[in-house]
Amino acid sequence: xxxxxxxxxxxxLQKAISYCLLLILDPIVRGLFYYYFRFSVYGGxxxxxxxxxxxxxxxxTHSGPLLICTNHLTYIDSLIQAVILSSTWGYLxxxxxxxxxxxxxxxxxxxxxxRIICYSGRCIPVxxxxxxxxxxxxxxxxxxxxxxxxxxSIFPEGKRSRDGRVDDKDFSYGVxxxxxxxxxxxxxxxxxxxxxxxxxxxxxxxxxSYYMEMEPFTPASDLKxxxxxxxxxxxxxxxxxxxxSQYFQNNQKSNTSQLEKQGATx
Amino acid sequence: MNESEVYDKVVELIKPYAKNxxxxxxxxxxxxxxEDLEVNSARLVxxxxxxxxxxxIEVEDDDADAIITIGDAVKLICKQLG
Numbered sequence: 001x002x003x004x005x006x007x008x009x010x011x012x013l014q015k016a017i018s019y020c021l022l023l024i025l026d027p028i029v030r031g032l033f034y035y036y037f038r039f040s041v042y043g044g045x046x047x048x049x050x051x052x053x054x055x056x057x058x059x060x061t062h063s064g065p066l067l068i069c070t071n072h073l074t075y076i077d078s079l080i081q082a083v084i085l086s087s088t089w090g091y092l093x094x095x096x097x098x099x100x101x102x103x104x105x106x107x108x109x110x111x112x113x114x115r116i117i118c119y120s121g122r123c124i125p126v127x128x129x130x131x132x133x134x135x136x137x138x139x140x141x142x143x144x145x146x147x148x149x150x151x152x153s154i155f156p157e158g159k160r161s162r163d164g165r166v167d168d169k170d171f172s173y174g175v176x177x178x179x180x181x182x183x184x185x186x187x188x189x190x191x192x193x194x195x196x197x198x199x200x201x202x203x204x205x206x207x208x209s210y211y212m213e214m215e216p217f218t219p220a221s222d223l224k225x226x227x228x229x230x231x232x233x234x235x236x237x238x239x240x241x242x243x244x245s246q247y248f249q250n251n252q253k254s255n256t257s258q259l260e261k262q263g264a265t266x
Numbered sequence: 267m268n269e270s271e272v273y274d275k276v277v278e279l280i281k282p283y284a285k286n287x288x289x290x291x292x293x294x295x296x297x298x299x300x301e302d303l304e305v306n307s308a309r310l311v312x313x314x315x316x317x318x319x320x321x322x323i324e325v326e327d328d329d330a331d332a333i334i335t336i337g338d339a340v341k342l343i344c345k346q347l348g
Contacts, residue, residue: 129300129307132331158308172308226311226327 003140011144014119019095021120026088033083037204041084042195042211048084051212055085058188058216059097065146065185068099069175069217069236070192071166071244072155074201075107079121081153081192084212099153100145102126128159139177146182154178156236164199166241175236176229179219187236190214191243195251213243267347272321273340279316280336283309295337317343 003011033039041048059066070081078101091098101118105125108114118125124141127134145152158172179185194208217239221231267275277293284290285304289297299305305313314330317323317339323346333339 136331170306170308173311174308226330227315230311230315 003144007137007141008144011141015095015122015150018098018120018122022088022091022098025117025120026091029079030083030088033080036206038207039080039083039204040209042209051084051214052086052090054214056090058186058214059094062186064149065182066099066151066188067146067175067178067185068151068153068188068190069156069240070153070190071240072157072160073164073193073199074160074204076203077155077192078103078153080204080210081190081212082121084192084210096148096150098122099151100124100142101153102142102155104128104159142178143181146178146185152178156233156240160200162200166237166244168237168241171233171237173226173229173233176231176233177226179232180225180229187217187219188214189217189236189239189243191240191247193244193247211247213247215239215243267321269340269344272343272347273336275320276317276336276339276343279320280305280313280339283313293336295335295340297336298334299336299339300334313339321347323347 041051043050068081070077074080078099082098086097098121100122101124103109103118103123103125105127108118108123109125124138124145126138130138142152154175156171156175157167158174159167161167175187179187190212191214192210192212194204195211196208197205198208198211217236219232219235221228221235223231273295280299280303281290283303283305285306286302289302289304293303297303299310299313300307310330310333314325314333318325321343323343325342325346329342333342
């Protein structure tokens with residue numbers, strides 16, 4: 001089912017408007033991030049710079065379609081990720097640099113203000129359990145973005161993890177379906193988590209410090225169709241699960257060494 | 267395989283994915299897989315793949331999209347089995 005010219009125009013217009021509004025909205029979002037919520041990047045400014053440099057390098061070496069596959073814990077994960085990954089200037093200098101997001105319609109489209117924010121923030125609303133025709137239309141929008149070398153930020157789990165860990169049992173195959181259609185799209189796995197109260201929540205606590213790790217990932221499968229979609233999605237979830245294990249191992253080590261230091265000084 | 271056997275097998279394959287255990291007790295061909303049995307929409311893919319494996323059939327995407335009730339699944343599988 002090809003995307004209608006009306007839908008194509010709508011998406012292109014949304015992209016253009018979102019780009020024009022970047023100069024106004026981006027500083028507001030960053031102001032909220034740093035001063036209202038007092039969020040920071042775990043590891044300090046040097047680590048933040050490393051993350052941004054790595055992301056910029058990934059975009060330099062591959063300017064084609066990109067799927068950013070991130071674990072999902074709070075409603076504003078996409079926003080936090082966008083602030084961490086690039087600066088205002090980074091997004092202004094690369095009009096396609098700001099990723100498209102796929103929020104659940106029922107969570108964000110019931111208030112006009114949220115709708116405006118979502119529109120400006122390049123969102124394509126999705127509806128869980130939507131009728132096949134509606135789901136196909138949304139998928140076509142995503143494919144249009146990817147076919148035009150866009151970036152989509154997607155949560156491969158398909159929902160926020162209720163127990164705070166990557167859900168490797170009951171996850172969606174949406175990311176695999178997109179990669180079936182656009183096999184040339186690159187995958188960037190991102191593990192992000194608040195180090196203070198990180199876990200399942202509607203909104204993170206103020207003062208949260210964000211750990212972020214990212215790795216380009218190339219899933220491979222000899223299967224076809226929906227079996228391939230399932231296989232690829234499973235591989236991406238497995239990668240995120242490994243990244244999560246690494247986070248907890250490192251965190252445990254750092255806690256242990258902190259306790260040891262405390263013990264030594266007592 | 268007759269329609270009744272297909273129905274029993276379909277119910278058996280869907281059961282592990284149904285979150286509404288009460289609805290399972292009164293399951294029928296009219297039961298809506300997503301709404302009544304509360305199967306997660308993402309799990310429908312697993313169910314269709316299970317149909318393919320167990321009945322040795324191939325289900326096209328459009329046919330899979332048309333499966334709303336248990337009866338739809340039974341009808342589709344019986345048609346494929348000839």
